[in-house]
Amino acid sequence: MAPATSVKLSMASEIRLVDLVHEASQKMAEIAGLEEDAALNVALAVREAVINAITHGNQKDPERTVDLTLTANGSGIVVTIRDQGEGFDPAGTRDPRSAENLLRSSGRGLLLIRAFVDEVKFRKRRGRGMEVTLVKRNPPTSAAVAESIHPAGRNQGGAR
């Protein structure tokens, strides 16, 4: 199991910096042990969360920052994205897959985030903006699967 490591980024609210965060997220996901496709999924989820933070949270004000912490640990990757906006209620967003919204040209960011990571948490920080935490776990190794089926230490009739 690789030792935990983390990166902190503080970026101006500029769309041209989104690719940089995408690359960093993908690399950290690979360091966490995720395979190529899963690492791209993490990067796409982080990309969407950062775009939301820049456009909806910080209203594209370059004076406001978006702060990220990317932590690769033994079980996967955890990414925290903070903006300096007013916050929002994720439950109040439209379903972009319903017939009436299918032809809208925006509103799919949260759908992508939820689809591409295992866990998403939203927290409104009173007067300090929104915090979004994304978690993507490593798939269990074959050894872990075997352990869950036949836990070590359980008496299976063998010699003591």
Next chain:
Amino acid sequence: MKAAVRKIGHVAVLDLVGKITIGEGDVVLREKVLEMLGAGEKNVLLNLEKVSYMDSAGIGELVACYKRSKEKGGSVKLLKPSGKVLDLLQLTKLEEVFDTYNDEKEALVSF
């Protein structure tokens, strides 16, 4: 992202290479399709074979292109979406909106 137009009969094929993402690919796509529609093209086929992925802005631009062409009495269809692009079209249910083909000849005769 790179984009190049091929005219085959009454269909304009737009070959896209790269990623359709915010601030870059989505802008290229918008400008190219506007240019094609402005030139009177009614039948537009977007070749996505060499597009590696899209983000929500890129997906939104695909939808915008679809709507703009409809408004002008034309249509936008998709060719060879695969991998992550296909995943995204399925996830967003846009595969139900776009006519999608894996064979270029079949796509060309569908207009």
